[in-house]
Amino acid sequence: MAKNLRGFVDQLRMRGGDLIEIDKPVQPHEFGITAILKQLEDSGRTPAVLFKHPTDLEGRPSEFSILANIHASRARCARMFDVDPATPNYELSLAYARMMKETIAPQVIAPSEAPVREVVWQGSEADVRRLPIAKHFEMDLGPTLTMTHVMRSLRGFYDISFAKTFYKWDPQRMVVSIQTRDLNRMVKEYEERGEPAPIINVLGHHPAFHLGSLAHNKPGSDDYEMVGSFLREPLRLTPSVTWGDRFMVPADAELIIEGEIPPGRREICDPFGEVPRLYQAQCLRPVFQVKAITFRRGAILQDIFAGFRDSFPLNAISTEASLENLLRPHFPHLHAIHLPDSGSGLLAAYIAVKDIQPGQAEEIGRMAFIDTPVLHTVVVVDADIDVFNETEVLWALHTYANLARGVQIYGGKFAPHVAYNPSFAPTNWGGKVVIDATRPSDFAFGLRSQVPKEAIERMRLTDYVPPSNHD
Numbered sequence: 001m002a003k004n005l006r007g008f009v010d011q012l013r014m015r016g017g018d019l020i021e022i023d024k025p026v027q028p029h030e031f032g033i034t035a036i037l038k039q040l041e042d043s044g045r046t047p048a049v050l051f052k053h054p055t056d057l058e059g060r061p062s063e064f065s066i067l068a069n070i071h072a073s074r075a076r077c078a079r080m081f082d083v084d085p086a087t088p089n090y091e092l093s094l095a096y097a098r099m100m101k102e103t104i105a106p107q108v109i110a111p112s113e114a115p116v117r118e119v120v121w122q123g124s125e126a127d128v129r130r131l132p133i134a135k136h137f138e139m140d141l142g143p144t145l146t147m148t149h150v151m152r153s154l155r156g157f158y159d160i161s162f163a164k165t166f167y168k169w170d171p172q173r174m175v176v177s178i179q180t181r182d183l184n185r186m187v188k189e190y191e192e193r194g195e196p197a198p199i200i201n202v203l204g205h206h207p208a209f210h211l212g213s214l215a216h217n218k219p220g221s222d223d224y225e226m227v228g229s230f231l232r233e234p235l236r237l238t239p240s241v242t243w244g245d246r247f248m249v250p251a252d253a254e255l256i257i258e259g260e261i262p263p264g265r266r267e268i269c270d271p272f273g274e275v276p277r278l279y280q281a282q283c284l285r286p287v288f289q290v291k292a293i294t295f296r297r298g299a300i301l302q303d304i305f306a307g308f309r310d311s312f313p314l315n316a317i318s319t320e321a322s323l324e325n326l327l328r329p330h331f332p333h334l335h336a337i338h339l340p341d342s343g344s345g346l347l348a349a350y351i352a353v354k355d356i357q358p359g360q361a362e363e364i365g366r367m368a369f370i371d372t373p374v375l376h377t378v379v380v381v382d383a384d385i386d387v388f389n390e391t392e393v394l395w396a397l398h399t400y401a402n403l404a405r406g407v408q409i410y411g412g413k414f415a416p417h418v419a420y421n422p423s424f425a426p427t428n429w430g431g432k433v434v435i436d437a438t439r440p441s442d443f444a445f446g447l448r449s450q451v452p453k454e455a456i457e458r459m460r461l462t463d464y465v466p467p468s469n470h471d
Contacts, residue, residue, distance in 0.1 A: 003206040028134035046072040054132035062132040072309035096321035104228030114238035114251035121293040127171040137273030146304040160213035160223040172290040196260035204254025214318035255295040277307040312345030335383035354383035365434025406436035
């Protein structure tokens with residue numbers, strides 16, 4: 001069978017402990033989803049959560065369930081790509097980096113064989129109020145869908161990108177907050193021809209589909225081919241209801257909204273609590289005119305809890321992989337890269353290098369900023385510092401860094417070539433910084449104190465100290 005979301009959920013059920021299923025009814029548009037997720041995270045828990053009985057936007061029991069927090073654990077993300085979940089740190093990023101370099105051609109199947117075409121709503125039936133759409137944060141404009149969208153360029157290739165779609169108090173009209181360069185370029189292509197732009201919102205698929213869609217690939221690449229690499233099998237496609245084989249859709253998706261962006265129409269969009277845990281400023285964005293809703297029977301609608309653990313690994317893993325592919329050819333002693341939760345998996349990078357040479361930390365930071373403009377801070381450390389342990393990184397910063405010489409600030413007149421990402425404008429106001437936190441090598445400097453590894457292995461704690469009930 002082709003990979004799909006419910007198959008992955010079944011795997012979580014069999015393992016136990018990694019999935020919570022909530023049978024009590026919840027009202028997603030009244031913060032019923034995010035209130036639970038926030039309390040789980042505050043208690044240090046990050047399971048995937050399946051809300052089995054949400055209500056729709058009119059308060060009626062929904063025929064769909066909602067799955068959230070699926071990407072909140074790096075170990076769970078590792079399972080998506082068949083990486084050993086016991087090694088979910090840089091091993092996962094390296095696997096992602098390898099998959100970024102591969103493509104697998106998609107496979108086309110007939111609509112009669114496509115699970116996503118089991119139920120089709122068109123006309124007045126295609127009413128988004130029938131969906132369980134979550135309102136996430138107090139000041140959000142309204143209930144918001146947070147998953148991937150797909151558009152097809154007039155040149156023939158498909159782009160998959162995360163975007164937010166806001167319910168606009170109209171059964172068949174929403175507004176879509178497109179922030180990626182490729183999707184904006186496609187909207188412009190159609191507008192210049194005076195034509196509506198086809199767009200679909202994929203609200204559920206195997207989680208490798210969504211995580212793989214964040215790969216930093218070359219402009220003009222076909223994302224349907226690229227996502228096949230992350231699924232480790234051809235992505236199955238089928239003709240859409242609205243446009244037939246002129247626009248192919250993922251056949252094994254749980255739920256798809258087909259729509260069109262009318263040329264030149266913009267409506268108020270945002271605020272929304274974004275990944276950096278700041279509200280995105282209100283602006284004008286394209287209208288999403290709903291044409292059809294198709295889904296599997298018993299479909300699971302996916303949701304991302306932006307600004308919390310559910311969103312951090314999504315950004316971190318894909319960016320770590322992109323930086324690996326960028327930096328490794330120039331710095332063969334590169335050891336590991338991590339985008340920590342403290343930077344929302346987005347704004348800061350910790351990069352470990354073995355035998356670093358003078359001036360390389362600054363060059364690493366400059367290249368990272370150009371590749372990933374939303375980054376603010378790059379801290380470069382030695383290979384014996386675990387970049388996935390923030391306490392170690394901060395120890396190196398406070399102990400090794402020469403703050404008079406090892407800090408390079410970019411921004412404005414200092415580095416006009418370093419780009420900024422307007423999608424998260426509130427986080428980009430203060431420039432960028434590279435900190436060389438590697439051990440000084442130009443004068444005698446104390447070695448880091450260590451207990452011998454052999455002694456640690458020989459004197460096993462469990463042989464001498466009984467486990468605590470709290471361990």
